[in-house]
Amino acid sequence: MATQAAEKPHSNSQQPDAVVVRFAGDSGDGMQLTGGQFTLSTALAGNDLATFPDFPAEIRAPQGTLFGVSAFQINFGSREINTAGDAPDVLVAMNPAALKVNLSALKPGGLIIADTGEFTKRNLDKAKYDQSPIDDGSLAKYDVLAFDISALTIEAVKEFGLGNKDALRSKNMWTLGLALWMFDRDREPIREWLRAKFKNKPDIADANIAALDAGHAYGETAELSGPLKQLNVPATPSAPGLYRTITGAESISLGLVAGAQLAELPMFFGGYPITPASAILHHLARLKEYNVTTFQAEDEIAAICAAIGASYAGSLGVTSSSGPGIALKGEAMGLAIMTELPLVIVNSQRGGPSTGLPTKTEQSDLYQAIYGRNGDAPIPVVSASSPGDAFECAIEACRIATQYMTPVMLLTDGYIANAAEPWLVPDPASFTPFPAKFLDAKNGPANENGDATLLPYKRDEKGARPWIKPGTPDLMHRIGGIEKAVDTGHIDYSPENHQAMTDARQQKVLGIKVPDQEVCLGGEGGKLAVVGWGSTYGPIHQAVGRMRAKGHDVSHIHVRHIWPLPANLGDLLKSYDKVLVPEMNTGQFKTVLRDQYLVDAQPLNKTSGQPFYIHELEAAIEEALA
Amino acid sequence: MNEMTKIETTLKDWETDQEVRWCPGCGDYAILKAVQRTLPQLGANPSNTCFISGIGCSSRFPYYMETYGFHTIHGRAPAIATGVKLANPDLDVWLVTGDGDGLSIGGNHMLHVLRRNVNMQIMLFNNEIYGLTKGQASPTSRVGTRSPSTPIGSYDRPANPCAFALGAGARFIGRGFDVSKNLPDVLKAAHAHQGAAFIEIFQNCIVYNKDVFDDFAAPKGAGDRQLWLEHGKPMLFGDPKTGFDKGIALDRDALELKVVDATEENWEEAGVLVHDATNRSVAHMLIEMPFGPFPMALGVLYDDPRPTFEGAVADERARATVGKQANLAKLLGSGQTWTVDDKEGHPTD
Numbered sequence: 001m002a003t004q005a006a007e008k009p010h011s012n013s014q015q016p017d018a019v020v021v022r023f024a025g026d027s028g029d030g031m032q033l034t035g036g037q038f039t040l041s042t043a044l045a046g047n048d049l050a051t052f053p054d055f056p057a058e059i060r061a062p063q064g065t066l067f068g069v070s071a072f073q074i075n076f077g078s079r080e081i082n083t084a085g086d087a088p089d090v091l092v093a094m095n096p097a098a099l100k101v102n103l104s105a106l107k108p109g110g111l112i113i114a115d116t117g118e119f120t121k122r123n124l125d126k127a128k129y130d131q132s133p134i135d136d137g138s139l140a141k142y143d144v145l146a147f148d149i150s151a152l153t154i155e156a157v158k159e160f161g162l163g164n165k166d167a168l169r170s171k172n173m174w175t176l177g178l179a180l181w182m183f184d185r186d187r188e189p190i191r192e193w194l195r196a197k198f199k200n201k202p203d204i205a206d207a208n209i210a211a212l213d214a215g216h217a218y219g220e221t222a223e224l225s226g227p228l229k230q231l232n233v234p235a236t237p238s239a240p241g242l243y244r245t246i247t248g249a250e251s252i253s254l255g256l257v258a259g260a261q262l263a264e265l266p267m268f269f270g271g272y273p274i275t276p277a278s279a280i281l282h283h284l285a286r287l288k289e290y291n292v293t294t295f296q297a298e299d300e301i302a303a304i305c306a307a308i309g310a311s312y313a314g315s316l317g318v319t320s321s322s323g324p325g326i327a328l329k330g331e332a333m334g335l336a337i338m339t340e341l342p343l344v345i346v347n348s349q350r351g352g353p354s355t356g357l358p359t360k361t362e363q364s365d366l367y368q369a370i371y372g373r374n375g376d377a378p379i380p381v382v383s384a385s386s387p388g389d390a391f392e393c394a395i396e397a398c399r400i401a402t403q404y405m406t407p408v409m410l411l412t413d414g415y416i417a418n419a420a421e422p423w424l425v426p427d428p429a430s431f432t433p434f435p436a437k438f439l440d441a442k443n444g445p446a447n448e449n450g451d452a453t454l455l456p457y458k459r460d461e462k463g464a465r466p467w468i469k470p471g472t473p474d475l476m477h478r479i480g481g482i483e484k485a486v487d488t489g490h491i492d493y494s495p496e497n498h499q500a501m502t503d504a505r506q507q508k509v510l511g512i513k514v515p516d517q518e519v520c521l522g523g524e525g526g527k528l529a530v531v532g533w534g535s536t537y538g539p540i541h542q543a544v545g546r547m548r549a550k551g552h553d554v555s556h557i558h559v560r561h562i563w564p565l566p567a568n569l570g571d572l573l574k575s576y577d578k579v580l581v582p583e584m585n586t587g588q589f590k591t592v593l594r595d596q597y598l599v600d601a602q603p604l605n606k607t608s609g610q611p612f613y614i615h616e617l618e619a620a621i622e623e624a625l626a
Numbered sequence: 627m628n629e630m631t632k633i634e635t636t637l638k639d640w641e642t643d644q645e646v647r648w649c650p651g652c653g654d655y656a657i658l659k660a661v662q663r664t665l666p667q668l669g670a671n672p673s674n675t676c677f678i679s680g681i682g683c684s685s686r687f688p689y690y691m692e693t694y695g696f697h698t699i700h701g702r703a704p705a706i707a708t709g710v711k712l713a714n715p716d717l718d719v720w721l722v723t724g725d726g727d728g729l730s731i732g733g734n735h736m737l738h739v740l741r742r743n744v745n746m747q748i749m750l751f752n753n754e755i756y757g758l759t760k761g762q763a764s765p766t767s768r769v770g771t772r773s774p775s776t777p778i779g780s781y782d783r784p785a786n787p788c789a790f791a792l793g794a795g796a797r798f799i800g801r802g803f804d805v806s807k808n809l810p811d812v813l814k815a816a817h818a819h820q821g822a823a824f825i826e827i828f829q830n831c832i833v834y835n836k837d838v839f840d841d842f843a844a845p846k847g848a849g850d851r852q853l854w855l856e857h858g859k860p861m862l863f864g865d866p867k868t869g870f871d872k873g874i875a876l877d878r879d880a881l882e883l884k885v886v887d888a889t890e891e892n893w894e895e896a897g898v899l900v901h902d903a904t905n906r907s908v909a910h911m912l913i914e915m916p917f918g919p920f921p922m923a924l925g926v927l928y929d930d931p932r933p934t935f936e937g938a939v940a941d942e943r944a945r946a947t948v949g950k951q952a953n954l955a956k957l958l959g960s961g962q963t964w965t966v967d968d969k970e971g972h973p974t975d
Contacts, residue, residue, distance in 0.1 A: 044964055244963045268713055288943045289950040293712055298738040302705035309709025335699050428954040470694035470717055473673045478689050480697025
C-alpha cells in the first residue's frame with residue numbers, strides 16, 4: 001500500500017457539512033451500481049444528497065480505455081444539497097483511465113483511492129500514461145491511498161471458489177464496503193439488496209457480501225496512517241414525513257400515473273427505446289394494475305401515433321423520447337394540435353444535434369419544444385427542475401392536456417432522468433382531482449327538422465372542444481389533420497375559417513391558466529435576476545444563495561411554465577436592473593424572454609454535456625454585478 | 627371484427643351529408659358503395675364503427691361514412707388504429723389506405739400492424755399510382771410506368787402488396803377490385819376474421835393510371851382471367867357462359883402451380899387443387915402467380931386466425947395484476963424509505 005499525504009495543507013475537518021465523492025472505473029466495473037447503493041445508504045443515514053451519474057454511451061466499451069470510463073458522483077451533507085457538487089473531495093479510481101479522466105475535477109488536497117492491481121503497464125498505456133502517476137510524484141497536491149483492491153477482493157472471496165474473473169466482479173462491493181466505513185454507514189441494507197438481487201445465486205450473493213465486509217474491515221482494521229479517516233456527516237434536518245430516494249425517470253412515471261388517476265382516465269403509454277428516456281417505459285410497464293397500458297412501438301412515430309389513437313378512444317395518451325425521437329414525432333404532434341386531443345409528450349433532453357451525446361445532458365430542445373413543428377402549432381410546455389419536481393410537473397402536464405384538449409410537452413433532461421435525490425413522499429389526497437368529461441349527447445342547436453346536431457369543435461369557456469369517444473351512441477363524426485370548420489369540424493379551407501381556427505388554437509394555448517411566477521430566492525426587483533429553467537435549478541440556487549450570503553443583491557427565478565409563460569413574468573423581469581439567463585444551450589430561453597418582453601436578458605451558456613458548476617455561476621453573477 | 631349485437635340499418639344510414647370529392651368515374655366510388663352495402667348485411671352498428679385512414683385519395687374515405695372517422699397523417703393510420711384498438715378493443719375498426727400510404731411512407735407500420743395481428747380490417751386501395759399528388763409512380767407501379775417523376779418510364783420493381791402482407795405475418799389476405807360484384811363477400815370474410823385482415827382492392831385511377839387493371843378486370847373475357855377462390859372448392863376458372871374449362875394444379879416436381887384443362891366434372895382427375903384457405907404455402911403461390919400465364923387470384927386467398935394482439939395485451943394485464951391492487955399512496959412510498967419525525971428533523975430509522 002502506498003500512501004501520500006498532500007504537500008499542501010488543507011482543511012481536513014472530521015465533521016464536514018458536505019462531502020462530494022466520485023466513483024470512477026471501467027464501464028463494466030459496476031460503478032453505477034456502487035454509486036446507487038452508496039446513495040441509498042446515504043439517504044438512509046438521513047443526509048440530503050444529489051447525484052450525477054456520468055457514463056459512456058457504449059454498454060461495454062473496451063476495457064481500460066479513456067472513453068470507457070464510467071463515473072458516479074454524489075454530494076451529500078448535513079445541510080440542504082441542490083447539486084451533485086462542483087469538485088469531488090474523494091475520487092475512487094478503479095483503473096488508470098478513471099484517474100486520468102477524473103483527476104482534473106478533484107479538489108486540490110482531495111483524496112484519491114486507487115486500485116494498484118489495475119495500474120499495470122498495459123492499462124497505463126491504454127490511459128496514455130508514460131509512467132504510473134502513483135509513483136512519479138504528479139499527484140503531490142492530493143492525498144493518495146493506493147493499494148491492490150483487486151488482490152484484496154480475490155482474497156476475500158477465495159472461499160467461494162470463483163474464478164479470478166468472477167471474483168474480480170466483486171471489486172465494486174469491496175470498494176463500497178470501504179466507502180461505507182469511511183462515512184460510518186450501515187451495511188445491512190446493502191446486504192439485503194445483494195441477497196434479493198442474487199436470490200437464485202446465493203453463492204454470488206455471499207461472495208459479494210464477503211467483499212463488502214472485507215472492504216469495510218479493511219478500513220476498520222488496517223493500520224492506516226495519513227489520509228484515510230472516518231468521517232461522520234451528520235443527518236440533514238428536514239421536514240418531517242416519509243422519504244425515499246427518487247430519480248427523475250421514476251418521478252415522471254409516478255407523476256403520470258397520478259395525473260391519469262386525477263383525471264380518472266386509463267393511461268396509454270407509447271414508447272420506443274431511446275437513451276435516456278427508456279427508463280420511463282420500463283417503470284410504467286410494471287404498473288399495469290394502475291390501469292396503465294404500455295406499448296413498445298415499431299418507431300418513434302408509431303409510439304406517438306398509437307398514443308394519439310388511444311386518446312381519441314378515451315385514454316390519456318402519453319409518449320416519451322429524447323431529442324432525435326421528438327423530431328420524428330413532430331408531424332404527429334401537429335395532428336394532435338389540429339384534432340385537439342389530449343396528449344403528454346415527455347422529452348428527456350440530451351446533447352445534440354443528431355445523435356449528439358446520448359448519455360450527456362443538455363437543454364437544447366427548448367426551441368424544438370416551443371416552435372419545432374410545421375404551421376402555427378402552439379403547444380404548452382412545462383419543465384421539471386429536479387427529480388422530485390418532475391412528479392408535480394407530470395401531473396401538471398396531464399391536467400393541462402385533459403382540461404384544454406391539447407398536446408403538452410414536458411421537458412426534462414438526462415441529468416434529471418438519471419440523478420437521484422431524497423423525496424418527501426406526497427400524499428395523493430393533497431392533489432385536486434381534475435376528472436375528464438366526455439360528451440354523451442349532441443351539443444348543437446336543432447336543425448330545420450328539429451333534430452339536435454353535433455358540434456365536435458364547439459368550444460367551452462377555456463377554448464377547449466368536447467372529447468367524444470368513438471362508441472358513444474349517435475355521436476358519429478369525423479376528425480383529421482385537414483383544417484376544420486369552426487364548430488362542425490367539417491373540412492374547410494376557406495380563408496376566413498383558417499384565420500378563425502388558427503386564432504382559436506393560439507388563444508386556447510395562450511389562455512391556459514398557469515400560476516404567477518414566484519421568486520425562489522431573493523426579493524422582487526433589484527440589481528440582478530438569475531433566470532433559469534429545468535435542471536440548472538440546483539447550481540443556480542446554490543450560487544445565488546452564496547452570493548446573497550456575501551451581501552450581493554441577486555435573486556433566483558426559476559420558470560416551470562415555459563409556454564404559456566406566467567402572466568406576471570414580464571413585469572417581474574423588468575423590476576431588475578439586469579437579467580442573466582444561464583442555460584445548457586446557446587441561449588434559447590434568453591431569446592424567448594427577449595422576444596416576449598423586450599428585456600435585455602443576457603446569456604450564460606454551457607454545452608459541454610456537463611451540468612453547471614456553482615463556481616461558474618458565482619463568477620458570472622459577480623461579473624454581472626460589477 | 628368483434629362480437630356484437632346486430633342492428634338493422636340500410637345503405638342510407640352509412641352515408642354522410644358531405645359531398646364526395648373524388649374525380650368522376652374514380653374506382654373509389656364503387657368501393658364506397660360496396661362497403662356501405664356490406665355493413666348493413668353484417669348488422670354493424672355505426673356508433674361502434676370507426677374508419678381510420680392515412681393520406682391520399684383513398685384516405686378521404688372516412689368523411690363519407692356515417693361512423694366515427696379519423697383522417698390521420700401520411701402512412702401512420704396503422705399505428706393510430708393500434709392505439710385505438712388497445713384503448714377500446716370493442717370498437718369495430720376499418721383501416722383505409724393506398725399503395726403509397728400503406729406500402730411506401732407507411733410500409734413500416736403496415737408490417738407491424740400485420741405481424742402483431744391487431745384485430746381490424748385493412749383495405750389497401752391499389753391504383754399503382756400517386757393520385758392526390760398528381761400522378762407520380764408508386765411502389766406498386768409496373769416497370770416502365772411513365773409519370774411526371776419518371777418521364778421515360780419507372781425502373782424500380784413493384785412490390786406485391788399481398789406478398790408483403792403474407793411475409794409480414796398476416797393471417798388473412800383477400801383480394802378484389804373496385805367494381806367487382808364479389809367485393810362485399812371478401813369484405814364480409816375479412817370482417818368475420820378475428821385479427822388483422824388485409825384486403826388488396828385494385829382501384830382504377832381514371833385520371834393518372836386509367837384502366838391499368840383492365841387486363842383482368844375488364845368484363846370481357848373476365849372468366850379466363852380471374853380465379854375466384856372459395857374455401858373447400860376446386861380452383862376452377864373459365865368463361866361462365868360455357869362453363870369452367872381450366873383449373874390450377876400443383877406441378878409436384880417443380881413445386882409450383884400450373885394451369886391444367888379441367889371441368890366441373892373431371893377436375894379431380896386433372897389434379898386441380900381444392901382451395902384450403904389455411905394453407906400458407908399455397909396462399910403464397912397463389913399470390914405470386916404471374917398474371918398472363920395464370921389468371922389473377924381473387925377472393926379470400928388466406929384465412930387462418932391466430933390470437934389477436936389486443937387479446938394478448940388484455941391477457942398479460944390480467945396475469946400481471948393478479949393479487950395486485952392499485953394504491954397510489956403505497957406506490958409513491960415504495961422502495962427503501964425512511965421517516966423523519968422528530969423536531970430536529972432527524973431520521974428515526
